[in-house]
Amino acid sequence: MKQHLFLSLTLGTGWLLCPESLVMVGNGAGQMGWIALPLLVAIALLYSICNKLIQTPRFPDTTGGGFLLLKTMTGAIPAAGISLAAFIPLLILAATALLVTSGYTFNEVFLYWFPNFGFSFLLLALLCTLQLLPEKLIVRAQIFFVCLAAGGLLILSVYGITTSDIPTTAVLKESGSIWSSSSAILLLLFAGLTCNSNTQHSFFSVPVAGLLIFSLWIVASLTYVSPERLTSSTIPYMTAARKIMGEPGRQLMGIIVISGTCAAITGLMLLCKQMLCNIAGVNSPNSKFSRNLRWSFSPLIAMITGILLATGLAGDELLEVLLRGALILWLAHYTLLCFAAILHSYRKAKTVPWTGSVCTCVLMVALFSLITDNPHRMELLVFLFSVLIISGLFSTIWFYINTIHPNKHLTNGENR
Amino acid sequence: MKKILLLLSLTLLMAWQPAFAAEVQLMTKEELKSRLDTGDVTVLDVRSGRDWGSSEFKIQGAFRASGGDIAKWSKDYQKDQKLVLYCA
Structure with missing residues (x-):
């Protein structure tokens, strides 16, 4: 059981620790001040209830x-x-965005002479190669990335809080507005969140881990950096790390950013492969489908990401819109899962889980707000519909082919 | 500032346009550093998207400009004004 819980935790916290999440938290803390803390508690509670549902x-x-x-x-x-x-x-857009950020971080923090894009491609190649290894090794690597990023962030936070001359109570008096767009954006921190049904307590493990890590980081950030600076910065995590610990803080944050990037990409890769196996009805790692997926999926994703990097999407504002769109799609999918669970419960026991239903309604409102508050909502809507149409067509073709050639990929004893 | 200057990479934007090609010159980071204090140059940061957002180093006083919109913003400057564009 402990192993399942740990696995669920390391997979689910991958995205939590990536630089994109650190930007959301930093900007959110700047906009909302201490209100970000109770909001984070509410979000952790909401996800725990939804996971349970x-x-x-x-x-x-x-x-x-x-x-x-x-x-x-x-x-x-x-x-x-x-x-x-x-x-x-x-997966594709997060990999593109996070690899660019890691490239810049490596270049500016560790080696000035090493080209940032060179590092982005190198990291992409390493993460792609990692996916070709047996799953046991991938999970171990994921645990290493998550522990490195989470440990680094906790060290910086605790060091910052304990060594500051400013009392935490004074920092927490700085308030902002909860009605800022950041309040809904903070829901996107838990993208890729999963819960393992084999484990009794896994439904709250990731939300609580996120709450713990980010609460400390928000307090440390607000102690050292002004809310205005946190709000306007595109890299609030680096600004805070530099203020907290100076040059060693920058270097530690550099490690956090790179390991957080690796954790997010590896976690999403594992989730995607698991999802494809579930759609194919395959649950044996030795099946032909699983083996084909192992050798083809990550190289394909790496190739698409490499093309996006090389064609300059990183330098285009459009990447931010597309990434936000992809996160919204994840949240919409999660909301639909909650709906499906409510419906399932009603069909089976003729009861409606009220707390879960209220949380699902909150997610719907947040989704609406994330779309309507976005300054690029037209582009966002075009992206959302395009992705849904393309994936709909893809799944139709997939199921159509499997109807004509049933069990073509199902060998070596997997069940469907 | 030294760290910032280490990262400077001066580029020839739109060099394919004959109007610019003959006159655009490269400037070393040392030369730029000495000119920054005198104020006779305008630095334009032409990095965009995540290239700009992910970078920790931004030159103080630099204006942001899109490399693709050169025709638009070039009208705001006089022809004899020294513009320094940097993209990395």
Whole structure:
């Protein structure tokens, strides 16, 4: 059980520790001040309730996108389309954005003479190679990345809080507005969140881990950096790290950024592969499908990411819009999973889980707010619809081919 | 400031345009450093998107300009004004 809990924790916290999340938290802390802390508690509680709700029907694939649960509500093809739309664009766009950030961080913090794009491509190649190794080794590497990033962030936070002359109570008097766009954005911190149905307590492990890490980091950031500076900075994490610990703080943050990037990409890769296996109805790692996926999926994703990097998407403002769109799709998928769980519960026991339903409504409002508050909502909507149409077509073709050639990829004893 | 200057990479933007090609020159970081204090140059940071957002180093007093919109913003400057564009 402990192993399942740890696995769930390391997979779910991958995105939490990436530089993109640190920007959301930093900007959010700047805009909302101390209000960010109770909001973070509320978000952790909301995700814990929703995870519990999704976990209740006890479907075996809640770790891999919840395809089976979604299928009970929408049918196989829409469920596959929605799952693909929620995870594949997120993986590709997050990899592109995070690798660029890591490249700049490595160049500016560690080696001035090493080209930033060179490092981005090197890291992409390393992460792609890692995915070709047996899953046991990938999970170990993921645990290493997560522990490095989380440990580094905790060291910086605790050092900052304990060595500051300013009392924490004075820092927490700085208040902002909860009605800023950041309050809904903070929901996106938990992208890729999963809960393992094999573990009784996994539904709150990731939200609580996120709450603990970020609460300390918010207090440390607000202690050393003015809210205005945190709000306006594009790299609030680096500004705070430099103020807290000087040059060693920058270097530690450099390690956090790079390991957080590795954790986010590796975690999303594992989730995507698991999701594809669930859609294909395969649950044996020795199956032909799993083996083909292992050798083809990560090189394909790396190739697409490499093309996006090389064509200059990183220097285009559009990347931010697309990444936000991919995160919104993940949140929409998560909300649909909650709906499916409510519906399943109603069909089976004729009862509606009220707390879960209220939380699902909150997620819907947040989704609406994230789309309507976005200054690029037209581009965002075009992206959302395009992804949904493409993934819908893809899943239709996939299921159509499997209808003509049933069990073509199912060998070596996997079940469907 | 030294760290910032180490990162400077002066580029020839839109060098393919004949109007610019003949006159655009490269400037060393030492030369730029000495000129920054005198104020006779205008530094334009033409990095965009995540290239700009992810970088810790931004030259103080530099204006942001999009490399693609040169026709738009070039009208705001006099022809004899020294513009320094940096992109990395």
